[in-house]
Amino acid sequence: MTTSDPAAHAPSPNDSGPLPDYADVSGLMPRRGYLLAFIVFIVALVLVFTAWRVARDREQRAAQAEFVGRTVQVTELVQQHLVNYELVARGGVSLFASVQRPTAAQWKAYVEGMNLQRRFPATLGLGFTGYVPQRLLTQLQNEWRDAGYGLLTVRPFGQREIYGPILFLEPKTAANVEAIGYDMFAEHTRHAAMEAALESGQARLSGKIELIQDKHDGTKSTGLILVLPVYVGGGRPQSPSLRRAEMQGWVYVPFRMEQFVETSLGETHRDMRFRIFDERGGRDTLLFAPPGPAPEQPAAFVHKVTFEVYGRTWRIEYESPPIEQAVPRMENLRNMFALGIFSSLLLYGIALVLAHTESRARQIALRMTEDFRRSEARFRSAMQYSAIGKALLDSEGRIVDANPALSSIVGLALPQLLDQRFDSLLEDEDGEPAANSGVEGDGAGVHRATRRLRRQHGVARQVQLTYSPVPGKVGQDITGLVQVEDVTERLRAEARVHALNRTLEARVALRTRELSQANQELEAFAYSVSHDLRAPLRAIDGFSRILGEKYADRFDEAGSGYLARVRKAAARMGDLIDALLKMSRLTRSELKHESVDLSRFANELIEELRMGDSQRAVEVLIEPGMEVIGDAPLLRNLLGNLLGNAWKFTRDRSPAVIEFGTVEASGGREFFVRDNGTGFPQAYVDKLFRPFQRLHNVEDFAGHGIGLASVKRIVERHGGSIRAEGREGEGATFYFTLPGGGHGG
Known part of the structure; x- marks a missing residue:
């Protein structure tokens, strides 16, 4: 840290030199590594986003194709079930071809053979509606009566050119029996379908109607009927005029749309959501909508199918579940995307750490050089300007360097101190040479000693010496530092x-x-x-x-x-x-310290008070397990005074309540005795614990004014303290501390 030449160690104003500005050094550090790390991060993000986008589009296309395929299956199922209804109706037409005018029994037998209610639950039966000109209506009613079917009443009433009353409708439920005689040709929507079937000779489907059976049952549903014309002989005349001339009536199948859709879908398509519209005359009529509330999230895919069905145009609008359900692997893709983002951030972090490490290494190299120079300057300043004398010693205990404070303490000039053994400045102790207490012993630790210093031409002084090991530069003989402080x-x-x-x-x-x-x-x-x-x-x-x-x-x-x-x-x-x-x-009296159960003392004292005043009803609450270390007779006297006062001053209260327990306080746990009795003004609390001082009249409450003074002396003799809180007319509380206060273990 220094040399043997003291002049070489004298600090000068220019010793430390100008210090570099490390902010400027940071500005000069290469930023190429940081730029490269950022480019790597951007490229990684682009690759991750591109891969996720491609995978997401592929999954969505696959899910959409699967969804469209299911819509085709559902559409085919709906059409197939309508074809089944047509086949049932054509069976009825064939019956008229084999028998010119089937009887009610024959019609019933045919319908029962078809087992409609089990095979087609959505249908309400199979019926026949006659084509009756006005001139033949009376004849039909007479034939109907003569056949034993009863009175045929055509509804609604009124004269029309053509009537289309329901003549047969099986099975004979109450609603179907009530429908016999209803003129379907008189209702507009049914009339349009029946007229179209008559003119085309083909099966035709009606628009949305209210079924007669729903009126009877009081239900609300979307009703439709499928009608087929019946001509004389069972054939289909080629000429439209002959068709009307040979027209006998219509075989029709009434059904409810909701049940029709439910029975049309298989178990694998029950989760499909769609709506069916009837496109007619430029306006859409909703025939079916899925039950229940609409999903909160929008559908992932929407597909529309329009097709012709028995003279009408139906449009089915399909809605897929939300994207999470429609594309089950979307969540996995999101997780993969998040993992990709995390990997990109991790890669960026690694590149950033490498760039930062390179820059930090450059900065540390620059600072270590400057720190070494500054450390040397600080050591020289500490030596030069310290008020405590300091000297650097070599391995033989000779002074290699010293500061002006040491020169002032020993009374010698700095050149005189150099190369002199330090222990020669100290007086011998008990006849032993002073060198024995130098740093020649264990140089690994710090040693302190107080010795007498021999001054040149002056009075001897007491000094405190502190020896500590100090390494020198490589090849330099410096082993220790001694500090000398004048403590005379x-x-x-x-x-x-x-x-x-x-x-x-x-x-x-x-x-x-x-x-x-x-x-x-x-x-x-x-x-x-x-x-x-x-x-x-x-x-x-x-x-x-x-x-x-x-x-x-x-x-x-x-x-x-x-x-x-x-x-x-x-x-x-x-x-x-x-x-x-x-x-x-x-x-x-002398205190006898022992373990005292205050809870037991309190219970015994309360029992004594109850025996002395058995007419009073006092509610007493005593916390169990309160134990202290103290003199048992004195502590019993203490509790007797406090509980006795509480008993005395609550005599006019109903109910009277006395409580003895502990509370947490800033200095530990405190015991307290609380009552709801007469109380006292808080302003006079200092008089409570003085002998013969009373806050109440003797005539009202008997006593000598010595009880609370005794309580205070007992508490203070045990090393505790006592205080009181009260309000006039609301009761009083006495808090006190005792050694070992708390709950017993």
């Missing part, structure tokens, strides 16, 4: 302080002995005074009692009252003397 004045001051302390301790012991003697004399005086007062009190009480007994007839009412007051005052004075003696015993 401090040692002299310490000696004076020790002398004053010994004098003060003697004075304190004298004052303590005098105070103890004064306390003992005061207690003896109070005890003797209390005993000496008893004799005149007994005389006053005895003679006043004799006066009251022998001369009572000679006193008037006022005299008897005065005599009673004298005796009462004498008794009061006797009680005060007893209380004073009791307080003196509390001070003189």
